[in-house]
Amino acid sequence: MGKEKDGVAHYPLVIPSRRQPQARAREESAFVFGWRSASGLRLNAMSRSYQFDAIVIGAGHNGLTAAAYLGGAGLSTLVLERREIVGGCCVTEEIAPGCRASTTSYIASMLRPEVIRDLQLASYGLRMVPCDPALQVPFPDGQVIPWWADRERTINELRKISSKDAQTFVRVDDQLKKLARYLQPFFLEPPPEIEMDGIHSWWNLLRVGKRFRGITNTEIAQLISFLTGSLGDFLDRNYESEKIKTLFLANNVYGKHGGPYDPGTALGLLFHLLSGGEHELQGFYGHVIGGMGAITQALAAAARKRGVEIRTSAPVARIDVRDGRVRGVVLEDGTEISARVVLSNTDPKRTFLGLVDKNELPEDFRRAVSGIKMNGPCAKVNMVLAEEPKINGMPRDASPAQRALFTLVPSLEFAERCYDIAKFGDIPEELWVDCVVASNVDDTLAPKGRHIMTCFVQYVPYFLRSGTWDENRELLGDRVIKKIAEYAPNVPRAVVARQVLTPLDLERIYGLTEGNIFHGDLTLEQLFFMRPVPGWSQYRTPILGLYLCGAGAHPGGGVTSAPGHNAAFQVLRDLRRHHPKDPRA
């Protein structure tokens, strides 16, 4: 049954109208945008009556990416951001005088290399250094297991624990990398539509078929099992050592609902092997010099260079829709700005249930949006320390880079219990904490003698069973420090400053509905052609000229720039603008 929250009913997912909405939207777009007129002439003629060709609501990394591509294609583009800074969940902020941290996202692993190159982000100061180790788990018995960027080195590390598992690792790693390559191309293009007819459906089928050319029956079975199976079952089937299984766990499930034994949790194994970084390395994990905000600063600079105007402290109150067609936006201060197209970087619930008048949307579409599972299961605690954490069992000769990250989760069973507690609305006493001491690899973040540690907390509820997050904020901070102290006893007395971001804070400060870091849970029923809701996976919406360009659209959350890139190209295609970088041109 639907659940009331803030006057909005939350219903289970309902497939919206089956009247081929995408096809209808495309045909209507053709009429409104004048596709059938000669190459964009109609656009130029019409754009005179609008202040901008395009408005992007939100300056998250996806909004900025979309804006940069639209600006690059010659569209006059305005970005409106409610906060006083750009970046959304990809920012560097001061958390104590002179001390800066990646307050929300903290590791760059999936930022699309194509976007880095197209927008020449390196020329605007973006620099990433590979995390090495990519991840590392200290165990309560003092053993520390790193997962090195170099595969042979990792295999040697695993061999010390189980030679059988070390052999399995080679086989499984090869298999995963091969399967991930089939999925990779889908990242930078709209997913196939489920409701199409005529030539488009054939073209779509052909496109999908081409991506899977050469796939064997065994690989199809493996792919399906990764898409639908559980991480825990997969690891139990393949590995004997609990510690090695935990190493895989430490790399997965972040931000997702579900313990490691829930169906669909194995998918992360493939997602994390998509190539990333400037040099397209499979399984890349990067520290961003200057913090994650350096990514969005570079994107903003690239956008401005392409003529985009960016206004901060400019919250949009309403998307102006008349006769089923977008006309522009109205800011909270009453300013009206018109545009031919509007792209929303805010999550689907915020966009369709918050910014669009309910009479402008079909009821079944609104119901489907209401049913998107959000209910963010994570939090973040950022700290300034007077000395870096001294992890029990860390080798004496460990490099600063090795001492820069560690994940505190002792076993799959621990994680499963943690999720069970959180899912019933309680804050687990024993937390899963992923720590990065970014200042160990980046001396731009804090003055000498100060260390920046960010701690991602997996599995806390947005809806508390009792009490409020305002009452429990410091309790969460205390529990995080207590957990870290079990592995690095020097930390509690080294804390100089701390910032606790509960799921509610993620909603209030960063605008994430229910604190969901991916603008909607990354479960199978909310992915590919079902993201944000079935029938509307191609960035278009039931309102002509209104597009979704954030993590709530395909391929989902994480700092990837993919939804922003894909939405921009969809707009350009609808406007009949040829772009040399269009992957589908």
Ligand SMILES: Cc1cc2nc3c(=O)[nH]c(=O)nc-3n(C[C@H](O)[C@H](O)[C@H](O)COP(=O)(O)OP(=O)(O)OC[C@H]3O[C@@H](n4cnc5c(N)ncnc54)[C@H](O)[C@@H]3O)c2cc1C
């Ligand atoms: C705590 C945390 C840790 C994470 N860790 C990682 C990580 O390590 N690696 C990784 O890849 N991903 C991570 N993620 C996920 C990733 O950061 C997000 O999925 C991604 O940044 C979303 O980007 P976006 O541009 O789609 O949306 P957002 O970054 O959410 O941007 C949306 C923007 O819209 C603005 N906005 C909202 N409403 C309005 C309005 N009415 N008017 C104007 N502007 C508005 C918001 O202020 C915001 O700036 C993390 C996220 C969080 C919160």
